[in-house]
Amino acid sequence: MFRFMAIGDVTSPTAARALAATLWQVRREYSLDFVTVNAENAGFIIGPPADVALALLDGGADVLTGGNHILQNMSLQATLENDSRILRPANYPDAAPGFGYTVVPAKGLRVLVGNLLGRVHMDPPLDSPFDAAERILAREAGKYDLAFFDFHAEATGEKTALAAFLDGRVTVLFGTHTHVPTADDGVLPKGTGYVSDLGMCGARGGVLGMSEESVLSRYTTGLPTRFAPATGALYADAVIFSIDESKRRTVKTERVTLSLPAPTEPTRKPARR
Numbered sequence: 001m002f003r004f005m006a007i008g009d010v011t012s013p014t015a016a017r018a019l020a021a022t023l024w025q026v027r028r029e030y031s032l033d034f035v036t037v038n039a040e041n042a043g044f045i046i047g048p049p050a051d052v053a054l055a056l057l058d059g060g061a062d063v064l065t066g067g068n069h070i071l072q073n074m075s076l077q078a079t080l081e082n083d084s085r086i087l088r089p090a091n092y093p094d095a096a097p098g099f100g101y102t103v104v105p106a107k108g109l110r111v112l113v114g115n116l117l118g119r120v121h122m123d124p125p126l127d128s129p130f131d132a133a134e135r136i137l138a139r140e141a142g143k144y145d146l147a148f149f150d151f152h153a154e155a156t157g158e159k160t161a162l163a164a165f166l167d168g169r170v171t172v173l174f175g176t177h178t179h180v181p182t183a184d185d186g187v188l189p190k191g192t193g194y195v196s197d198l199g200m201c202g203a204r205g206g207v208l209g210m211s212e213e214s215v216l217s218r219y220t221t222g223l224p225t226r227f228a229p230a231t232g233a234l235y236a237d238a239v240i241f242s243i244d245e246s247k248r249r250t251v252k253t254e255r256v257t258l259s260l261p262a263p264t265e266p267t268r269k270p271a272r273r
């Protein structure tokens with residue numbers, strides 16, 4: 001059995017470092033063969049600084065996926081151009097920096113990981129994620145064994161529509177972006193493992209990873225406010241997909257919530273600014 005853990009949106013550099021400090025231990029504890037982390041908010045509402053992204057990869061993530069905020073951290077763009085383990089959505093224009101998918105080896109298999117952005121209530125407006133998925137699968141046909149896609153999208157309807165479109169054609173499709181885990185993890189009729197949203201990695205309390213005060217003041221006054229990260233015990237929502245390698249199908253899904261240790265020093269020296 002090939003065991004793949006997908007971890008939800010990391011909401012701050014502090015949460016990213018706490019996750020990086022414990023991920024190898026998590027891999028051993030759950031007998032994991034592959035781990036992805038959605039890092040599009042790991043710089044706090046923007047993509048992570050390069051040293052935080054590399055800490056997650058050094059810490060035990062095989063691939064980091066992105067979303068609508070990943071390219072908003074300008075300091076990450078050179079890293080995105082050079083390291084295909086950190087993805088931005090594939091349906092960005094071709095001129096955008098970075099990679100929309102990658103193929104990496106794991107347990108003797110070639111694992112394709114793709115990243116797509118939704119178009120319903122999402123910004124920026126991009127090309128069809130359905131067409132982008134189709135193009136990737138056609139271009140890489142015969143060159144991968146397992147295919148995992150992160151669909152970073154707001155609307156559950158759009159996510160479940162893509163699930164119906166890709167069922168039986170990809171091994172796993174998971175949703176990210178809403179920061180709230182959904183209870184629909186399972187195996188679709190043609191063997192694709194699916195969940196509408198993984199949830200998030202960050203501090204308990206607050207509002208989706210941001211402090212209550214900073215969010216409430218925007219809602220109660222209608223005025224623009226500067227968001228601040230939530231504080232409190234750190235956790236990470238994830239789903240484990242158990243995959244039958246011979247049939248290349250998901251056979252079981254399991255939702256887990258990891259308690260993370262208090263943040264430690266970064267596992268990699270921060271880059272000089």
Ligand SMILES: [Fe+2]
Pocket residue numbers: 040067068069152177
């Ligand atoms: Fe997002």
